[in-house]
Amino acid sequence: MSIENREASAAPAATADVGTAAKETLEDYTLRFAPRSYRKWSTGVVGVTALGGIAYLADFAIGANIGISYGTTNALWGIGVFAVVIFATGFPLAYYAARYNLDLDLITRGSCFGYYGSVVTNVIFATFTFIFFALEGSIMAQGLELGLGIPLWLGYALSTLIIFPLVVYGMSLLSKLQLWTTPLWLVLMVAPFVYLLVSHPDSVGSFFAYQGENGQGTPSLGAVMLAAGVCLSLIAQIAEQIDYLRFMPPKTPENSRRWWTSMILAGPGWVFFGAIKQIVGLFLAVYLIANVADGAAVANQPVHQFLEIYRDLLPPWLAMTLAVVLVVISQIKINVTNAYSGSLAWTNSFTRVTKHYPGRLVFLGVNLVIALVLMEANMFDFLNTILGFYANCGMSWVVVVAVDIAVNKYVLKLSPITPEFRRGMLYAVNPVGFGSMIVSAGVSILVFFGVFGAAIQPFSPLVAIGLAVVLPPLLAIATKGRYYLRRTDDGLDLPMFDEHGNPSGEVLHCHVCRQDFERPDVTKCETHDAVVCSLCLSTDKVGDHVLPA
Template identity: 25%
Template sequence: MTINGNNVKLKYDGELANSTVLDEDAELDESMETEHDDYARSRVPDHAKRGAGAILSVLVGFVTAFFFVLVGGLFLNKSGALSTWIALAISFALLTVLNLIVARVASREGLTAELITRSCGFGSVGSVFTTLIYAGTFVIYAGAEGQILARSIDQIWDLPNQVWYIVVATMFVPMAWSGISSMTKILTWTVPVYVILLIWAIISGYQHNGGMPTGMFSAMPEGAVGGVIGVIVVLSALAGTIGINPFEASDYNRFVRSSEFKRKAFISVVLPYALLFFGAIPLGIYFSLITKSIDPSIYFIGLIGLIPGVALAWVSQIRVNLTNIHVSSVAYASGSEALGAKILGRRFWIIAVTIMTITLMWLDVLGNLYTFLEWTGIFLLSWLACVVADIVIVRGLLKIVTGPLEFRTHKIRRINPVGVCALLTGTVTASLIWILNDNPVISGMSAYVGFVVAFVVHVTLAYITKGRTYFIDQDDKRLLINKVKA
């Protein structure tokens, strides 16, 4: 592997790469992998690759979520406008670098986040733990978004919350059933409606306020902390977003041809998150300053009327929850295969995710949102640190392991202590800091401390073990130690 600027590129041994690809092709010919599973358990074949525009249309789906507009208002009330903007800029810069590293590998290898993880130091079973948290995070997002959607439609037709929770969850099953093919069409067709309604709301808010709100960059609501502490508070809440989005970006960028990734990375990797950090979240500040509320399911109705406001909520939530349900079902399908449950395909997990989403809505996941954002950031950043450390240092700088990422269960160890131990060390360290420390700056940075700890431990263990825990065959030619012996 060589490192060149922000690009990470594997140099495959020609004979080894060819034999590995042929071996995988033969295996896939015999597998039960089908297109409707969106290649959750294999490499994406060349005929299934898509343009960067199709990936952008899917990823922009989560940008339109009311969730991010809501947290924009939440950040404003917690930290003030200036601190929020500073934290958004820092988070975007960090996320962009991490996105490019992981998504580049996903494009080249054609693998899901789960398959990349098992290859990068976790093993076939060791990666299941990360899959459960990763997929579970998107289930929680789906539950939070579903509650917002239910609140909105309840303004038109007052029914028990439990009834609307079931309706808004099950409606996504047929939409997500055929995978990315149908999703791309739905998300593309809904863009004009969403843009028109959102512009209407922005203009209405502007007129209602008599111009731009004066505090977009300076407002300090009562109780907001501001300053450095305010920046840390927002960074802490965004740790989960920084931790999970490189994996989400990789799950979709695996459909981008490797030869096209470099020149199209701005479209499929950078632009969606620029729209998130400098579009969706700041809109939450804008609308909160105008309406004195942080709940978009309520204030949009006040700005543009009942029917248009509800329509905006539904178009927005349909777009984002399609992404949430699809990503979580793909992740669970990959994880179940590692545990030997190949019969549990993506469509089975769509049903299971729907049931979990309904349960979370009944338990009021939206009411516990801020705590959820902080803790998931601790785990997700530690996990991301392990994968990035493996790509950049273990396989790149040190070349302890080389060649194509190996994800097949009969080739790799079930549990690789390198990634598993690093993840646990980073997560436990950060969790203890978060729970036990009263200093808001230190506790707020706990997830980022966990990232550094996990990164260092992962590299250290890989170096000490010389990569021997990566493959079942201790004489595998992809290990640097065996190449040196030869």
């Protein structure tokens, strides 16, 4: 089935635009529920594919940077704060994605933001994807320059262009890519660290004693929170994990244990792997500073971290080859995820605002161009500032949605338990989530830039988290939950879920695009007394198919 045919048939009803010939499976169900008929992967394959997306080397750079700035003790406590916050907020989001087969934007819509209110969170997420695409692309360019003599500017371009063809086919290709490359990546990454522990046991003592570049690494709550703030810029990574978790198979009594294991490890569990990489990155940086001439100049660059250790183990030519291979594999594994998720986020926002669906590949190109511009601007020079600032926005969004699910749904019972994302069923903006995020992000950014004084400046992450925890329940109580659902009935007298609580696989026919879709992806079109799918609703320019309030 093709988007072109669907949009052409929808044009007479003024619902969509003709202009893309990409197959629906190539679009990987952008903007919509992932149907049971498409989710053919096992829980294990989905889990490994999702974890393949955390192969990035940015963690090594982040761990090195915060350790060099604040010392080992403060960095380790900061990483601990990061891990606790990420797991606690990521769990309810990952569960909802895997259980109801929705990406984080669709979850955000119904969880206290509203149909148009979640557009701003999509922009936040898209920003995350191109910031980290640029960071990983920069690391790859450093490897290509070191190993092959390729100028940085050309390396930036190559690390961008190589990703485009790999992302065209969505989950069907990405699952194979992540599965095939993970074993080699693990060996290349783990071997140097194990070698140092065995052959240089004294490096452990040096690591824990390291005080930072200014020798001021004594334990300090302010330094811990500054370190945590940089790490927490990764909080939006859960959205990328969810872009894979939405393809989990239905949860049944037979696969329940495997389902939960994959969901936890590949969902909030990614943070344990991320924290380990940050600690290893700091460990390698301290070793380079203490044992390698001019090591301090390159200690925060992952390609140099691994190259120096490989040189102790192997002939120079082989050490260089393996370092470059590790960097290239890692960059490809994470940047296919960054590019894929970013294209989904941009497409979601654009389609809702303009009622025009240009296809995911258009915004794949947009995301890559923005990332390339950041790389050419040498973002490594101001990495901590970029990540610290972004963390406030990312934390505000993710924590607000997590609190709405955990508290407003299950404790206060003011938010509907089952997620809703279809146009016409939701209000345009829900002040519970939208208002909470704007206040939380706005105030914490002011704190971050020192508007309220230097004493509170390091604690902007706590301000963001605190406001994002407190405000959603307060606003839900104040509004009595009235802005969650514009309608409670979608007009179809068919159950939404099967006997195990999974989204129903019942197939219905959309009268606009004349294609079949599963029950959760459609509503009744009251104007024509027929059924309409969610994408045709999204691209309905005159509201002809949208159910009345």
